[in-house]
Amino acid sequence: MKRPKTAFFDLSCCEGCQLQVVNSGELLLEIVDLVDIVEFREAISEKWDGDLDVAFVEGSVTDEHAAERLKNIRARAKTLVALGSCATIGGVNGMKNAFDPIEVGRIVYGEDRRLFPTTATRALHQVVPVDYTIHGCPIYIPEFLTALKCILAGIPYTVPDQAVCAECKCNENVCLFDRGVTCLGPVTRAGCNSWCVNNGNICYGCRGLVSNPNEKGMLQVLTAHGVSLEHVVKKMEMYNRCREEGSDRGR
């Protein structure tokens, strides 16, 4: 089999999702056996400006330069993969959209803000069509490998559309609502094997919301534990501020 020409690109992000791939150890060598990595700026010096079979793009679009760069990548790539929450749902970069953009610039740069123009944060699919979506902050390597196999086989990868609670129950975690804190597991898309709850913390909603959240059920849980809706919405905005109603159905 001819190894597909594959590249990793990054827009505005922490590069932690690419790092998850690098951190996978000798597994990385097996991945390199399957794909021909022609550009991966964080790890290799080679650059490639020709056509691509697969482009992994991490990060969000936060200025016009990034939008142009993404369109250029899209034009060259047969398959475009959004890698990690910043790319798939805007992620933490989206919190910026809750503020007036001029004010945000002023807070950080003062009157020099004009040197560094910015736009509202957008997820990749809000700028160009995206073929595969790998959620997570950071990505969960077992899911990345499943998606990679699908990409190489040319078949769709369907992100689980059940709540994190489903996986969390299988892992026999004590429900965090019962431990006196608010968790976004009931409305957040599964696929991470309830990574954070397994390690004693709450779900922060980094994978985005399920397409058809059980709003009634969630409200019942909140009422039973005396949690206000406003409190939960504020928590959801940490990762999900870029979401428009219905925008990511089925992703």
Added chain:
Amino acid sequence: MAVKDAGRNLGVKVEYLTRVEGHGNIVVEVKDGALAACRFDVVESPRFFEALLRGRSIFEAQHITSRICGICACAHSLTSIQAAEAALGVIPSAQTIALRRLLLDLEFIDSHVLHIYLLALPDLVGAKSFLPLVGSHEKVVRRALRLKKTVNQLSDVLVGRHVHPISAIIGGFTKIPSHHELERLHESLAALRPDMEATVALVASLTFPDFERPTEYVALTADDETYPLLSGDIGSTDGVRLTKQEYRRATNERVVPHSSAKHTHLSRDSYTVGALARFNLNHDKLLPRGKEAARVLGLRAPSHNPFLNTMAQTVEAVHCLEEAIGLVGGLLEHGVDGSEALVVGVNESNRIPVRAGEGVGAIEAPRGILFHRYRIDPSGIITDADCVIPTNQNLASIERDMRAFVPGILHKSDAEITLGLEMLVRSYDPCISCSTHLVRL
């Protein structure tokens, strides 16, 4: 600036420098033998974390700020927690401090191994990149990947994952490793010693460019005998000593037009942070095996050769492995108290008393001293935040090094000069997505 090679014209523009974290361009122009431009442009797009933090709960700060950087996520998290605890008046337990030091040691090993092998090594052995070395240097490639993987698995035990740690929070940890897990941790760490020795031997076999530019070196400093990474005052080789609360007197940030990351200065027009700075200031506090590694490598303090930062990282990786083994040994000896595990969330159940206040965190991240400062209102909502990143503090030194370095290599080919400049910038192990748009005026 006049240089020997009169009449030489040169235009170097490296767009999106590779094998660094984040987006930066190298720009050097020489006209008629004179240096006309010499810049390291930071072109990372804005992220505005300090603004994003406003209005969020202080209990979310470590989660959000760890997203500043995938490589040093644990250092950001720990600095954030230290600042938040200072604001809230929370005093961590001895066990918590030991576990945090252990986590930071693991992050140092991971980050230094990444830089030594994947980012710096290819230049020093004449290769374009690390992965293609699997043909000529298979053992070396596999060793690096194995070291990284093992250290990441150990971080998993402590905090769930290394990239964006889950369990480190204000007040301690959401889970505490069991005695059995610590025993396995101890074994795995001890088993890394041969790979670490091989790393020292590898770095000792490399030839680094011969270049010096004396400058001021800044790092945490302390009066006890521990190599200071998690706590201490701000110290410099020019004799400055300030408390962490006084960090803005040390950093003096300013906006420069060609960089979305701000520059800093202290006693001179630039200063340097990171492994070489720590080594220059605190080398006498390294554990014996760390000192031995420095001797094998021929690294002596003070060193003013920025290329030797990679060597200092090697020394620190050895030191941190030994410190980690000692810390786990101590935890095993004294026993771990699993009941210290905390569930706090955003403090819905008021487990941690909240008050209005301000706090500063200062920690050595792998790339140098890192500061976070938060101000919170009486309900624990952040009203103001400030983060000063190691790479920002190095940008002024990087440019001054470039200016001092170019005249001495002007007789070389364009390709050699470009590679030399790339190596110089890479030696600082810059972390550009960290450095941008984080410093508040």
